[in-house]
Amino acid sequence: MRLTPTFFIQLFNPSPQIQVRKISFVYFKNLLEYIHNFQYINNHIVPKNSNISLKKAGGVTLEDVVLELNDLHTHFFTDSGEVPAVDGVSIKLHKGEVVGIVGESGCGKSVTSLSVMQLIPKPPGKIVGGEILYKGENLAEASEKRMRKIRGNSIAMIFQEPMTSLDPLFTIGNQLIEGIRLHEKINKKEANERAIQMLHQVGIPRAKEVIDEYPHQLSGGMRQRVMIAMAMALNPEVLIADEPTTALDVTIQAQILDLMKNLNKENDTSIMLITHDLGVVSEICDRVVVMYSGQVVEEGTVREIIKDPQHPYTKGLIRSLPKLNEREQKLYSIPGTVMKPSMEQVGCRFASRCEFAFDRCFKANPELYSLGEDRKSRCFLHDEEKGVEEFANADLRS
Amino acid sequence: MSTEEKKQQSEEIDSNPVQFHEDPEEIQAISPWRDAFRQLRKSPLAITGTVIILFFLILGIIAPFITGYGYDEQFLKDRLTPPNSDYWLGTDDVGRDIFTRIAYGARISLAVGFFAIVGALIFGTFLGIVSGYFGKWIDMLISRIFDILLAFPSILLAIAVVAILGPSLQNALIAIAIINIPIFGRLVRSKVISLREEEYILAAKAQGLKNGRIIFNHILPNSLAPIIVQATLGFGTAILEAAALGFLGLGAQPPNPEWGKMLADSRDFIQLAPWTLIFPGISIMLVVLGFNLIGDGLRDALDPKMKN
Numbered sequence: 245m246r247l248t249p250t251f252f253i254q255l256f257n258p259s260p261q262i263q264v265r266k267i268s269f270v271y272f273k274n275l276l277e278y279i280h281n282f283q284y285i286n287n288h289i290v291p292k293n294s295n296i297s298l299k300k301a302g303g304v305t306l307e308d309v310v311l312e313l314n315d316l317h318t319h320f321f322t323d324s325g326e327v328p329a330v331d332g333v334s335i336k337l338h339k340g341e342v343v344g345i346v347g348e349s350g351c352g353k354s355v356t357s358l359s360v361m362q363l364i365p366k367p368p369g370k371i372v373g374g375e376i377l378y379k380g381e382n383l384a385e386a387s388e389k390r391m392r393k394i395r396g397n398s399i400a401m402i403f404q405e406p407m408t409s410l411d412p413l414f415t416i417g418n419q420l421i422e423g424i425r426l427h428e429k430i431n432k433k434e435a436n437e438r439a440i441q442m443l444h445q446v447g448i449p450r451a452k453e454v455i456d457e458y459p460h461q462l463s464g465g466m467r468q469r470v471m472i473a474m475a476m477a478l479n480p481e482v483l484i485a486d487e488p489t490t491a492l493d494v495t496i497q498a499q500i501l502d503l504m505k506n507l508n509k510e511n512d513t514s515i516m517l518i519t520h521d522l523g524v525v526s527e528i529c530d531r532v533v534v535m536y537s538g539q540v541v542e543e544g545t546v547r548e549i550i551k552d553p554q555h556p557y558t559k560g561l562i563r564s565l566p567k568l569n570e571r572e573q574k575l576y577s578i579p580g581t582v583m584k585p586s587m588e589q590v591g592c593r594f595a596s597r598c599e600f601a602f603d604r605c606f607k608a609n610p611e612l613y614s615l616g617e618d619r620k621s622r623c624f625l626h627d628e629e630k631g632v633e634e635f636a637n638a639d640l641r642s
Numbered sequence: 643m644s645t646e647e648k649k650q651q652s653e654e655i656d657s658n659p660v661q662f663h664e665d666p667e668e669i670q671a672i673s674p675w676r677d678a679f680r681q682l683r684k685s686p687l688a689i690t691g692t693v694i695i696l697f698f699l700i701l702g703i704i705a706p707f708i709t710g711y712g713y714d715e716q717f718l719k720d721r722l723t724p725p726n727s728d729y730w731l732g733t734d735d736v737g738r739d740i741f742t743r744i745a746y747g748a749r750i751s752l753a754v755g756f757f758a759i760v761g762a763l764i765f766g767t768f769l770g771i772v773s774g775y776f777g778k779w780i781d782m783l784i785s786r787i788f789d790i791l792l793a794f795p796s797i798l799l800a801i802a803v804v805a806i807l808g809p810s811l812q813n814a815l816i817a818i819a820i821i822n823i824p825i826f827g828r829l830v831r832s833k834v835i836s837l838r839e840e841e842y843i844l845a846a847k848a849q850g851l852k853n854g855r856i857i858f859n860h861i862l863p864n865s866l867a868p869i870i871v872q873a874t875l876g877f878g879t880a881i882l883e884a885a886a887l888g889f890l891g892l893g894a895q896p897p898n899p900e901w902g903k904m905l906a907d908s909r910d911f912i913q914l915a916p917w918t919l920i921f922p923g924i925s926i927m928l929v930v931l932g933f934n935l936i937g938d939g940l941r942d943a944l945d946p947k948m949k950n
Contacts, residue, residue, distance in 0.1 A: 395850035408841040
């Protein structure tokens, strides 16, 4: 790293593309902060007290990265061997952004989210490598005490099954207040008011009565609203939603998604939405990360992923959605099932199910090819010009 | 139902339609505990059990007021008298009133049952939660200790404990508590292991709750139902075990009117004066039956699957 003119130009024209080595950077960071009144936020150099927003190609205004997973490895040590459930996943979540994580069951979506919260059951699970940076702080190395402060307060989570996510023995209010008073020093009455206000905010009609009711008296949709109210009560920076609408019927699903979108807009909460439903993704997400067998296989904005999928797996996923304007006798499905990740795996994880696979795919696992700003795909076809052409021309409808 | 009654009832309904449809009690939040209590009240057997236990409890409490004799007062002239108006249930071989002794004995039996079970419950639940919630080596250690304790026949273990501590009512109580610890411990452990996987526990963790708080606020209340049932059923067993120890001369010492001891003392007169055995025997049977009936009723009331 040299103090070349280009470096200073980059300083005044901040761009996330600046890639600097860390050790030398710490030195420069301190120096620059002292002399130039600059600060260093999540890999960006930004002048102090300024609200520079970094406009992205996708049209989302991104101020800074709230949550960043860097080459995360979560392995499960089972009797039948080591299972790399999350294998080198890197995801960035910016402020106010909704990122969808898509993939079939068993591809590591939930383990990724539980890793962020440090809630993977250990043993057998363990984060063996990588970083989880929450506003620059590495949660993978944070103490349990620190994690408890972060859980619920800074990063909240909602789960798939609203029917079982509430303790059946306590009233809704009891459970809401418990969470609120855990992180904020307020008395019971204030917490109660806040709880009622939260229930109102998530669209529960008789909030004052519901607060004294037990979970079994509410419907699934209502319970999921309660869960969202619980998660949002402390105004977290990040909301991780693990298949929040999977257990709900379609009308309720739409309501819950609307609600989440509203909360995202009003409070500027970043949402990490885990789902296997591309319909849900296209409805509320800004960016999408497609996962397969513990790895990220494709990343891009919703529009890019849906309109122009690059990875054969994403193509397969989109092709297997029913289309309203087309008559098809049989709905397409990707042949085979997700292979259980294993340490011995060589070659592309999707190769055995991929119709474009060629000899190279079985020999080595492709890296994530960068196809533009924050647009990535893990496929050798991007390397082989001929393959790309063939791939691009392949008629996916046939 | 006669037609008149029917008419009257329908009139009542007509005159008060709102109350009929919207009983505020019905609409209000129903706590699972209150619901279980409501179920319990519907069970005639549980009511019978409660009545029996209350009878003996009250008998024990008011013993000094309903009998003019002391439990160790000897009327040597009236030895082995059959039941009559002076001695309602007869007298034993040294002329003590059996009714008086049974009434005072109720105090001992119920107290032994209560303290032994409470002791076993506290230690057993604690160990069960620790081993179930934290798992790993601590679970291994505690479970093996339970296995060892359960490998002995319970009465043999109780005898061994009393042999070490010396025969007395208090030591019998400790022995009974010890042999009941693994029963509670295993029960709680298995319940906690299944609760630990519940999503609401994960959700509580995701809210940032501490382990201790999760245990006391969520795990413990949710595993209370089987604990309560086991405690009620264990109450009967504990009383039986206390009587057995008393019978073997390892529990209450004379002249304490412990029921098992009373049986042991009069077993030589079984043909000459059967009342000396029959009434303490019936008392033991009734109390154990009472607790078992309550226990069964509670189990049905607390089990959501039994709900109709």
